[in-house]
Amino acid sequence: MAYLDAASTEPLHPAARDALLAAIDAGWADPARLYGTARRAQMLLERARAEVAELIGARPDEVSFTSSGTQAVHLGVLGTLAGRRRAGTRLVASAVEHSSVLHAGALHEGGGGEMEIVGVSRTGRVDADAFAEAVARPGAALACLQTANHEVGTLQPVEEAARACREAGVPLLVDAAQSAGRLPLPEGWSVLTASAHKWGGPAGVGVLAVRKGVRWRSPLPEDERERRRVPGFENVPAIVAAAAALRARAEEAEAEGRRLSALVDRIRAEVPRLVPDVEVVGDPVLRLPHLVTFSCLYVEGEALLTELDKAGFAVSSGSSCTASTLRPSHVLEAMGVLTHGNVRVSLPRGVSEDDIDRFLAVLPDIVRRIRSSLGVH
Amino acid sequence: MWRRRTGGARRSPEAVRAEPAEVAEPVQPAEPPALTIDALGRKCPIPIIMLAERINQVATGGVVAVLADDPAAFTDVPAWCRLKSHEHVGSYELPHGGWSIHVRRNY
Numbered sequence: 198m199a200y201l202d203a204a205s206t207e208p209l210h211p212a213a214r215d216a217l218l219a220a221i222d223a224g225w226a227d228p229a230r231l232y233g234t235a236r237r238a239q240m241l242l243e244r245a246r247a248e249v250a251e252l253i254g255a256r257p258d259e260v261s262f263t264s265s266g267t268q269a270v271h272l273g274v275l276g277t278l279a280g281r282r283r284a285g286t287r288l289v290a291s292a293v294e295h296s297s298v299l300h301a302g303a304l305h306e307g308g309g310g311e312m313e314i315v316g317v318s319r320t321g322r323v324d325a326d327a328f329a330e331a332v333a334r335p336g337a338a339l340a341c342l343q344t345a346n347h348e349v350g351t352l353q354p355v356e357e358a359a360r361a362c363r364e365a366g367v368p369l370l371v372d373a374a375q376s377a378g379r380l381p382l383p384e385g386w387s388v389l390t391a392s393a394h395k396w397g398g399p400a401g402v403g404v405l406a407v408r409k410g411v412r413w414r415s416p417l418p419e420d421e422r423e424r425r426r427v428p429g430f431e432n433v434p435a436i437v438a439a440a441a442a443l444r445a446r447a448e449e450a451e452a453e454g455r456r457l458s459a460l461v462d463r464i465r466a467e468v469p470r471l472v473p474d475v476e477v478v479g480d481p482v483l484r485l486p487h488l489v490t491f492s493c494l495y496v497e498g499e500a501l502l503t504e505l506d507k508a509g510f511a512v513s514s515g516s517s518c519t520a521s522t523l524r525p526s527h528v529l530e531a532m533g534v535l536t537h538g539n540v541r542v543s544l545p546r547g548v549s550e551d552d553i554d555r556f557l558a559v560l561p562d563i564v565r566r567i568r569s570s571l572g573v574h
Numbered sequence: 575m576w577r578r579r580t581g582g583a584r585r586s587p588e589a590v591r592a593e594p595a596e597v598a599e600p601v602q603p604a605e606p607p608a609l610t611i612d613a614l615g616r617k618c619p620i621p622i623i624m625l626a627e628r629i630n631q632v633a634t635g636g637v638v639a640v641l642a643d644d645p646a647a648f649t650d651v652p653a654w655c656r657l658k659s660h661e662h663v664g665s666y667e668l669p670h671g672g673w674s675i676h677v678r679r680n681y
Contacts, residue, residue: 476657494654495619495626517646518617525618525646535653536646537618573623 199552202511203395204347204375204488204543209442210397216441217399220434228433229422238433245433245440252443253373253382253389255406261423262402262436266374266392267297269403272416272427273370273388274301277339278310280412281368285336286310291323291343291353292531295372298341299527311336320480321351321532328354329361337367344376344383348515348528348541349479350461350488352376359385368411375485377404378446379454387411396446397546398439401432449546457544458486460553464542465489471561478534487544490515492529493564495573496538504563505540510556515539538564603666603676607639608632614672618646622654629660629679636679637663643672651675 200208209217220241226232228239243257250257263269278288288302292314302312315328323342332340342358345351355371362369368387376382378396382389388411393402405426407413413426420428461484469475474494493501498516505512515526516539525536542556568574609632613621621642629638640651652662655677663676 474657476653494657495623497617497619516618517644525649530649533649533653533656535657536649537622571619571623573626 198509198511199548199556200511200545201542201548201552201556202513203545204541205513206394206400207397208545209399209438210445210546212445213398213438213442217434217438220437224433224437228431241437242431242433245437248440248444249404250406252440252447253377253391253404253406254384255389256409258424259406259408261405261407261426262431262439263405263423263427264401264403264429264432266390266395266403267295268427269390269392269405270295270297270370270372271301273390273405273407274298274339274341275305275416276407276413276426277368277370277388277411278305279414279416281338285338287334287336288312288339288341289315289328289331289337289367290341291315291317291328293317293321293323293346293348293351293528294341294343295347295374296527298343298370298372302341310338313337317531319532319534320483321346321349321478321528322480322483323353323358325354325357325361328358329365332358332361332367333365337365339370340367341370341372343372343374344380345485346479346528347375348526349490349532350375350485350543351480352380352483352485355383356385359383362387375488378443379450379486388413393435393439393442396439396443398442399435402435402439404439446546453546454486457546457548460544460548460550461487461489461542464553464557467557468560471557472564475564476535478529478532488541489543490539490541492535493538493540494535495571496564496567497571498537498539500567500570501538501540501563504567505559508559508563510552510559513541513543515541603637603639603664603674605637605663605676607674607676608636610639610641610674613640613642613644613647615643617644618650621647622650625651625654625677626658629677632679634679634681638677638679640675640677641668641672642675643668647675648673651677 224238224241226234226238370388371386373391377391389406391404394400477491498514499518517525529536655662661678
């Protein structure tokens with residue numbers, strides 16, 4: 198099986214595995230207690246916090262660990278909106294944010310707040326001028342922008358958005374889930390969120406960083422853990438492993454990113470050459486190093502995923518028939534690109550070039566077979 | 575509670591339903607279609623396949639209406655037009671749900 202779905206989850210990094218096994222023995226006790234084993238757990242937790250903080254460009258006391266990237270976004274969005282209630286009630290977000298941002302925004306709307314969605318170009322890049330304008334209008338409480346899109350890989354103009362937010366005095370939440378550990382993180386954020394399993398850490402660890410001076414109030418019942426930002430007992434071994442993976446990825450990122458990006462360039466060039474009626478979507482240059490998405494006309498996404506699975510390839514799709522909602526991906530819709538026959542290929546660390554060769558070898562015949570089963574020749 | 579959409583390539587079907595006043599297209603098409611394809615109840619990519627099969631049944635410059643209620647068709651028919659260099663004339667809501675999506679054959 199060739200695993201080409203790193204954007205869903207990256208396989209556990211060997212450095213994370215080693216750290217996890219060691220920390221399960223050394224860091225199981227309650228870090229909030231005062232005896233020796235507890236102090237050891239607390240030391241491991243704080244060392245991991247300091248390490249993650251350094252790698253994301255934050256101070257340790259700005260960093261909290263959550264139980265997932267989704268929880269980090271929910272707390273980041275709702276907590277900042279709660280802290281800014283007197284300043285305004287309008288949340289500004291791009292149309293292609295992760296569903297965790299949009300769902301938190303929907304809850305905010307349900308409570309009487311407002312959400313303004315800023316559109317994107319055909320390549321999925323947010324219109325920086327429209328974003329700046331939306332942020333500058335009175336009543337903006339928070340702006341949200343991802344570093345890179347999770348479905349098509351397009352990088353967002355975060356630094357321009359941060360400048361506009363700074364000028365307007367509006368905090369900016371940057372969702373770095375797809376780029377943390379792969380690309381240097383942008384500066385200028387007020388709140389940063391990320392997810393460890395996307396960079397090769399274990400599942401169940403998210404990062405919520407809130408800059409000193411940003412008003413934030415927990416939307417949940419009071420709890421003393423994680424500087425009162427995240428409720429519940431910390432998973433210290435997983436957090437230690439997450440920090441180890443992020444450290445290892447940061448060291449490898451440049452060389453491995455270059456290698457994966459060259460493979461993505463190859464897929465972007467070869468797929469339209471080998472398969473007729475295909476649209477490769479997303480920005481060809483301003484993109485994540487490891488992710489490429491294309492849509493095949495006259496093909497059902499689900500059939501394509503099933504056939505690729507049979508041929509030994511794990512990929513994902515934004516087509517509606519592959520989603521529980523029966524709606525196509527809001528990202529592809531917002532871009533105005535084909536939503537059916539959609540395939541997202543995202544390369545994990547260490548993927549072999551042979552796997553890409555094989556993928557390119559089997560794809561044309563699979564598409565041809567599915568099309569002919571629908572009467573398209 | 576309101577929602578404003580700013581700029582962008584495309585409006586989602588919800589946006590159209592939520593803000594009819596902001597939809598660029600008129601409520602009624604200016605030009606009656608020369609051919610209507612009923613793809614109601616059919617899931618993508620079937621409506622697109624039906625359109626591709628039958629567009630040549632109208633003369634160059636003629637309009638085909640695709641009736642579809644799969645939300646994917648709302649995005650995919652205009653995207654198909656762009657890829658195939660035909661013209662997406664407009665998408666008009668049907669009284670019982672779905673859209674009549676009008677396409678002009680360009681060649």
